[in-house]
Amino acid sequence: MSLRNTVRPTVELSALDRRFLVKEAERLLPMNARRRFLRGGITLGGLAMLTGCNVTDTKMAETLLMRISRFNDRVQGWLFDPTRLAPTYPESMITRPFPFNAFYDMDRVPEVDGESFRLQVGGRVRQPGSWTLEQLASLPQQEQITRHICVEGWSAIGRWGGVPFSVFLQRVNADLSSKYVAFRCADDYYESIDMPTALHPQTILALTYDGQTLPPEYGFPMKLRMPTKLGYKNPKHIVEIVVTNDYPGGYWEDQGYNWFGGS
Amino acid sequence: MSTMMVSQARPAAAAGARVAVAQPLWVRVTHWINALAAILMVLSGWRIYNATAFFDFRIPNSITLGGWLAGALQWHFAAMWLLFVNGLVYLVLNVATGRVQRRFLPLSPRAFMADFTAALRGHLSHDDLTVYNAVQKAAYVGAVVLLVLLVLSGLVLWKSVQFPLLRTLLGGYEIARRVHFLAMCGLVLFFFVHVMMVILVPRTLRTMIRGR
Numbered sequence: 001m002s003l004r005n006t007v008r009p010t011v012e013l014s015a016l017d018r019r020f021l022v023k024e025a026e027r028l029l030p031m032n033a034r035r036r037f038l039r040g041g042i043t044l045g046g047l048a049m050l051t052g053c054n055v056t057d058t059k060m061a062e063t064l065l066m067r068i069s070r071f072n073d074r075v076q077g078w079l080f081d082p083t084r085l086a087p088t089y090p091e092s093m094i095t096r097p098f099p100f101n102a103f104y105d106m107d108r109v110p111e112v113d114g115e116s117f118r119l120q121v122g123g124r125v126r127q128p129g130s131w132t133l134e135q136l137a138s139l140p141q142q143e144q145i146t147r148h149i150c151v152e153g154w155s156a157i158g159r160w161g162g163v164p165f166s167v168f169l170q171r172v173n174a175d176l177s178s179k180y181v182a183f184r185c186a187d188d189y190y191e192s193i194d195m196p197t198a199l200h201p202q203t204i205l206a207l208t209y210d211g212q213t214l215p216p217e218y219g220f221p222m223k224l225r226m227p228t229k230l231g232y233k234n235p236k237h238i239v240e241i242v243v244t245n246d247y248p249g250g251y252w253e254d255q256g257y258n259w260f261g262g263s
Numbered sequence: 264m265s266t267m268m269v270s271q272a273r274p275a276a277a278a279g280a281r282v283a284v285a286q287p288l289w290v291r292v293t294h295w296i297n298a299l300a301a302i303l304m305v306l307s308g309w310r311i312y313n314a315t316a317f318f319d320f321r322i323p324n325s326i327t328l329g330g331w332l333a334g335a336l337q338w339h340f341a342a343m344w345l346l347f348v349n350g351l352v353y354l355v356l357n358v359a360t361g362r363v364q365r366r367f368l369p370l371s372p373r374a375f376m377a378d379f380t381a382a383l384r385g386h387l388s389h390d391d392l393t394v395y396n397a398v399q400k401a402a403y404v405g406a407v408v409l410l411v412l413l414v415l416s417g418l419v420l421w422k423s424v425q426f427p428l429l430r431t432l433l434g435g436y437e438i439a440r441r442v443h444f445l446a447m448c449g450l451v452l453f454f455f456v457h458v459m460m461v462i463l464v465p466r467t468l469r470t471m472i473r474g475r
Contacts, residue, residue, distance in 0.1 A: 065337040072340055079425055086424045087435075147436060149423070152314035152332065155436055228424050256333035258340065263424035 069258050076260040082196045086227035086263070089145045094210070095156035098148075100217045101231060102187070103251070109216045110186040110237050117221050123182070123242035126173035133207070133221055139163045139171065142204055146227035148234070151257065160225040162206035166199045174243045182248035183224060186237035192248035193226070193233060197262065202227050205238075229262035285392040285470040290362070293353040294471055300349060301410070301454075303328065303342035305447060310335035312444060343417065350410060370400045389464045392475075406453045409446050416443040 118130035219236025306328035329335025374397035419439040
């Protein structure tokens with residue numbers, strides 16, 4: 001299914017309008033439209049060796065690649081050394097301005113009222129409940145200047161501050177033998193990480209950016225900052241945290257991006 | 264050495280003579296697996312490069328593999344196993360069988376220059392396909408070095424935190440991206456020259472398929 005066919009305009013539109021329509025549709029239909037990644041991919045890749053490339057083969061290749069991606073999750077979990085630290089940088093190396101990046105444009109950044117905000121915590125924790133921003137700010141804080149690496153390849157150095165996530169998990173008496181920590185966000189993003197990464201000494205529940213309250217475009221009220229993970233693994237605008245043993249997936253992972261997604 | 268010889272002489276060959284195998288089976292198998300893996304890696308890698316092009320150009324999407332970034336990454340991180348495991352088998356067998364010394368050594372700059380000039384003048388003989396000339400030796404060793412560099416720089420991009428020494432040696436994450444890309448360029452250049460030479464001396468293709 002080609003995206004262009006699904007949004008073919010019924011009236012004559014200028015090329016610009018058409019481009020906007022496609023862009024808009026891409027935003028609205030990320031799942032189905034983007035899942036076409038193999039269609040055309042194999043044939044256009046000029047891979048004549050994969051002969052008889054029909055829909056069944058494509059489905060099989062897709063399934064096989066997804067399976068290898070899950071295998072890679074296990075290998076990466078095994079390669080992950082929980083004590084190995086990501087490099088840190090001097091303040092002079094901070095990328096200014098730090099790039100804004102999301103699956104939507106800047107004008108769609110969610111507005112969260114900090115006064116009434118409550119972070120919900122649930123799942124395999126002995127003290128489920130809600131947290132105000134003030135309560136979170138009263139916990140031990142930690143700062144880091146680290147490199148944010150995007151799955152697209154680019155990287156930028158930034159400065160985040162907040163609660164070491166392992167401290168937070170201990171405060172809520174989380175079952176640290178659980179497999180996953182899942183996040184739900186104010187912008188309908190959702191994400192999940194492995195427990196060893198959640199407990200990594202550089203994983204922080206970031207409340208500040210560059211010494212200031214975390215601005216909306218960088219994830220107010222809070223972002224999980226992990227220098228050991230790619231950008232998309234670092235959820236912004238977190239409103240709920242759940243400790244679980246059931247694989248929660250993630251916004252991009254469910255479309256084909258690797259779940260471990262990090263170093 | 265016995266594995267290097269065929270057990271039965273072909274009727275066309277001189278009576279009783281044994282025809283030397285130019286490429287043993289394991290070389291042929293690893294060669295073609297490597298060719299497939301490298302093509303998959305390069306085509307999907309182009310798509311990944313396009314996500315954030317750091318040079319002033321993009322690769323036309325129509326000649327890339329994966330359809331979009333996630334698909335390209337899936338291909339890349341699947342084909343890497345093929346490239347890595349196959350490459351390891353190739354290297355280990357090359358050393359273990361002594362093929363490295365036999366076919367790639369000695370390799371001197373002087374011999375390379377002499378054969379290179381001879382090649383340009385069309386004076387280089389390909390009568391005996393069991394022997395590489397110095398230009399071939401340099402090209403094949405160069406391709407292997409590029410592949411090793413691609414794997415190492417790829418490791419820094421994939422696992423920059425887990426391999427700090429490698430990261431430092433390759434100049435950090437951002438430099439490693441460029442190294443990875445330029446090594447790819449070198450490999451693609453090798454590919455085109457390699458294929459061109461095969462077209463000029465088609466018998467080499469036969470040896471890489473049938474062994475002799």
